[in-house]
Amino acid sequence: MNAVLAELLTAIALTALATLAGWFATGEVGAKLMALGTVSFFFLRQLWLVLRLIHWARCPLGTPTPSASGAWGEVFDALHKRGRLSSAAREQATQELDRFRRAAEALPDGVMILDGHRAIEWMNLHAEACLGLKSSVDTGSRITHLLREPEFLEYLDSPDHRGQPLELQTQRNPGRSLQVQAAPFAAGRTLLLVRDVTQLQKLATMRRDFVANVSHELKTPLTVTLGFLETALDSLADTPPVEIANYLKTAVEQARRMQQLIDDLLTLSSLETDSPPPLEDPIDVAVLLAEIHQEVAALSNGRHRILLENTGPRGLLGSARELRSAFANLAGNAVRYTPDGGEISLGWSAERAGGGRFFVRDSGIGIAKQHLPRLTERFYRVDRGRSRDLGGTGLGLAIVKHVLERHQAALQIESEPGRGSRFSAVFPAHRVQS
Numbered sequence: 055m056n057a058v059l060a061e062l063l064t065a066i067a068l069t070a071l072a073t074l075a076g077w078f079a080t081g082e083v084g085a086k087l088m089a090l091g092t093v094s095f096f097f098l099r100q101l102w103l104v105l106r107l108i109h110w111a112r113c114p115l116g117t118p119t120p121s122a123s124g125a126w127g128e129v130f131d132a133l134h135k136r137g138r139l140s141s142a143a144r145e146q147a148t149q150e151l152d153r154f155r156r157a158a159e160a161l162p163d164g165v166m167i168l169d170g171h172r173a174i175e176w177m178n179l180h181a182e183a184c185l186g187l188k189s190s191v192d193t194g195s196r197i198t199h200l201l202r203e204p205e206f207l208e209y210l211d212s213p214d215h216r217g218q219p220l221e222l223q224t225q226r227n228p229g230r231s232l233q234v235q236a237a238p239f240a241a242g243r244t245l246l247l248v249r250d251v252t253q254l255q256k257l258a259t260m261r262r263d264f265v266a267n268v269s270h271e272l273k274t275p276l277t278v279t280l281g282f283l284e285t286a287l288d289s290l291a292d293t294p295p296v297e298i299a300n301y302l303k304t305a306v307e308q309a310r311r312m313q314q315l316i317d318d319l320l321t322l323s324s325l326e327t328d329s330p331p332p333l334e335d336p337i338d339v340a341v342l343l344a345e346i347h348q349e350v351a352a353l354s355n356g357r358h359r360i361l362l363e364n365t366g367p368r369g370l371l372g373s374a375r376e377l378r379s380a381f382a383n384l385a386g387n388a389v390r391y392t393p394d395g396g397e398i399s400l401g402w403s404a405e406r407a408g409g410g411r412f413f414v415r416d417s418g419i420g421i422a423k424q425h426l427p428r429l430t431e432r433f434y435r436v437d438r439g440r441s442r443d444l445g446g447t448g449l450g451l452a453i454v455k456h457v458l459e460r461h462q463a464a465l466q467i468e469s470e471p472g473r474g475s476r477f478s479a480v481f482p483a484h485r486v487q488s
Contacts, residue, residue, distance in 0.1 A: 164248030167239060172196050172210065175243070184248045186226035197246070201226065210236060210244075221251075231255050267433040267448070272315065275308035282308075318449040321379075322432070325456035336487060337370045339402050339410075342378060347400055350385045357394040363401035366410045369487030372461045380457040383450045384414045384477045392418035392474075408483030415476045421469040429467060430455040454479075461485060 106120045119134040164181030209220045219235040231252045239245040286301040347362050388398045399415040428434045433448035469475035
């Protein structure tokens with residue numbers, strides 16, 4: 055700005071000196087005075103427009119261009135048009151960038167962009183959650199300074215890592231299994247994709263354990279059954295009929311055990327698949343409790359004191375077959391794990407929020423606290439030998455859990471070794487009929 059003012063004053067001074075020199079040379083004062091005014095006005099106007107242009111260029115973007123006539127007007131109009139086009143291009147680029155970020159945030163996997171020095175330029179929320187990072191703090195830091203696992207550093211340094219994912223567990227987010235994949239990006243950058251595969255690995259482990267458990271559970275009774283049948287067949291002529299009958303009885307018991315296991319597996323598979331929702335049949339709870347009480351009394355065969363408590367709502371909506379199976383399973387477990395002379399209570403009560411609670415309380419052996427969270431896992435047993443001796447398949451509580459989940463109910467377990475257990479099925483208000 056100072057240079058323009060200096061140029062303006064210099065031009066005026068030179069014009070004035072040239073005109074004064076003409077006066078003394080010719081004496082035509084009037085003509086020279088007019089020339090002085092014309093030239094001075096011309097230079098002054100041009101420099102003033104230049105000054106306005108420089109002032110506008112230093113203003114914030116979006117400031118309207120100066121107005122003028124003639125050639126300078128065309129210059130200002132051209133600059134205004136160019137600025138408008140530039141502003142539209144910037145707006146479009148901003149929208150595209152915002153759209154890209156929203157799309158990246160919506161991805162189910164983590165996305166991270168690293169520059170040529172492996173510094174974090176940007177990452178979405180899933181990447182932050184998977185890697186235990188914070189965008190507001192860690193953006194601009196090198197990823198190799200934040201994740202120091204040797205296998206991760208070797209993976210980034212390896213020239214053939216492209217297209218090959220890395221299984222990784224980080225100290226920043228312990229307990230999670232991650233799948234990391236790097237891919238080249240624009241201008242020497244690297245695109246890092248992060249996926250949380252913790253649940254997938256757990257499912258794979260559960261699948262392997264399930265196959266191993268099923269094989270083991272079927273192998274034992276099948277071996278016993280074949281053994282007794284082969285023994286009876288080989289010694290049919292020399293063995294008394296009573297002993298043959300004992301062999302066959304044992305074989306039948308083991309065969310029934312296998313049949314029960316297969317039936318439970320089929321039931322559990324049906325509940326876990328995308329089967330249709332349970333029926334919304336009205337169930338008379340008093341009738342259902344009476345049936346279960348009768349079954350429990352028959353199973354106990356006088357070895358326990360069986361009580362029945364019904365102070366809850368009259369009806370329950372759901373599948374009568376599924377709920378009867380779940381309730382009978384809980385009651386049957388109480389009979390199996392309660393010593394002779396113990397007490398078992400079956401009950402139905404109202405909840406404060408309008409729901410209902412079916413419960414089975416016993417004075418049995420109880421369960422240690424560390425076992426409670428795993429009781430509904432398939433084939434999980436606190437005492438494997440005792441469970442097999444009592445005829446359990448290890449699938450009963452898993453079936454109960456799935457039946458209750460299908461009815462939006464929850465299984466609650468309270469137990470203490472030596473003081474018995476209480477298993478409750480808590481139903482929401484919309485499942486209960488007054």
